[in-house]
Amino acid sequence: KHLTLQLLDCAPTCTTLRQEVMQGLQQSPKTLPSKYFYDEPGSRLFAQICELETYYPTRTERRIMQQCVGELAELLGPDCLLVEYGSGNSLKTRMLLDTLKDLVGYIPIDISKAYLKEAAIALALAYPALEVLPVCADYTSEFELPVPARAVRQRIGYFPGSTIGNFEPMEARRFLQQIARTCRGGGLLIGVDLKKDFTVLHHAYNDPQGITAQFNLNLLRRLNQELEADFQLAQFRHYACYNPSEGRIEMHLVSLEEQVVHIDDIEIPFKRGESIWTESSYKYSLEEFARLARAAGFRVERAWCDEQHLFSVQYLAT
Ligand code: AVI
Numbered sequence: 001k002h003l004t005l006q007l008l009d010c011a012p013t014c015t016t017l018r019q020e021v022m023q024g025l026q027q028s029p030k031t032l033p034s035k036y037f038y039d040e041p042g043s044r045l046f047a048q049i050c051e052l053e054t055y056y057p058t059r060t061e062r063r064i065m066q067q068c069v070g071e072l073a074e075l076l077g078p079d080c081l082l083v084e085y086g087s088g089n090s091l092k093t094r095m096l097l098d099t100l101k102d103l104v105g106y107i108p109i110d111i112s113k114a115y116l117k118e119a120a121i122a123l124a125l126a127y128p129a130l131e132v133l134p135v136c137a138d139y140t141s142e143f144e145l146p147v148p149a150r151a152v153r154q155r156i157g158y159f160p161g162s163t164i165g166n167f168e169p170m171e172a173r174r175f176l177q178q179i180a181r182t183c184r185g186g187g188l189l190i191g192v193d194l195k196k197d198f199t200v201l202h203h204a205y206n207d208p209q210g211i212t213a214q215f216n217l218n219l220l221r222r223l224n225q226e227l228e229a230d231f232q233l234a235q236f237r238h239y240a241c242y243n244p245s246e247g248r249i250e251m252h253l254v255s256l257e258e259q260v261v262h263i264d265d266i267e268i269p270f271k272r273g274e275s276i277w278t279e280s281s282y283k284y285s286l287e288e289f290a291r292l293a294r295a296a297g298f299r300v301e302r303a304w305c306d307e308q309h310l311f312s313v314q315y316l317a318t
Helices: 014-025 040-050 056-076 093-099 113-126 169-182 198-204 211-227 286-295
Strands: 008-010 080-085 105-110 135-137 154-159 187-193 236-243 248-255 259-263 266-270 275-282 299-305 311-317
Touching: 014 211, 014 259, 040 113, 040 211, 056 093, 056 187, 056 198, 056 299, 056 311, 080 093, 093 105, 093 113, 105 113, 154 169, 169 187, 169 286, 198 236, 211 236, 211 248, 211 275, 286 299, 286 311
Parallel strands: 008 135, 080 105, 080 154, 105 135, 154 187
Antiparallel strands: 187 311, 236 248, 248 275, 259 266, 299 311
């Protein structure tokens, strides 16, 4: 079957990548924005992480969703427009598409164009009656949503996987406020990872197969490819640890030697043991997250958890 899909392209440019990378690497401590993990190879590595035994969030969230999706469909009613922030391979979305009643359309938003196209086409083929309107964008930036052909009763944001944890709490609030504006009158279905035993967290970000390490190092490979940087991947090592007082996993790339990396004409010196902080993954208690949601203009209408209280799926109403 032949299929054409209109993709709205607001992808960040190479100039934006260069600016943000330069800024991050010239700071102390050095940082890189975690959103740049998700080029095509990075998105594939992340999909592999989601299948790992040690990475509990994905399967726990899936299990919670299986339990709650019927109740959610009742709660939301018909004629919703589903807007997914960071849709990746859209695997999790199918459960919603299967259960929500008379969905008006589905807008997957993702920063990786190739990956988004592939996922959107697969979905459009699997759900021929559904209007699929993909948008390639950094979803934290300002952009207009496409308008579906049928009338929308309410917009429902979908932000699974606890990606909200990858934002600094202040930015998380700002981003949730942005969604609250976009989905005014509707709400947001969000996955939130919970505070728990440190050992479980440690293993989730230090898998024995080393996929998380590859995912982290892929960022340097990407900068070599897209910015013609000269990072030697063997000279950096993945390091992830839980910071209990801040309630977050911190992921770093540690320089194994004193070395100098070049991007354009800029020299970036590294001491031995110096790191690039590539990601934070905040974990919330239910109370902490409810406070954050309220500060952003939402109220927690429902919060579903697994029995061990590892993860939560929450419906926030505007
Ligand atoms: C996408 N995000 C919620 C993941 C997380 O757990 O913070 C990204 C990730 N980083 C390492 N493993 C997975």
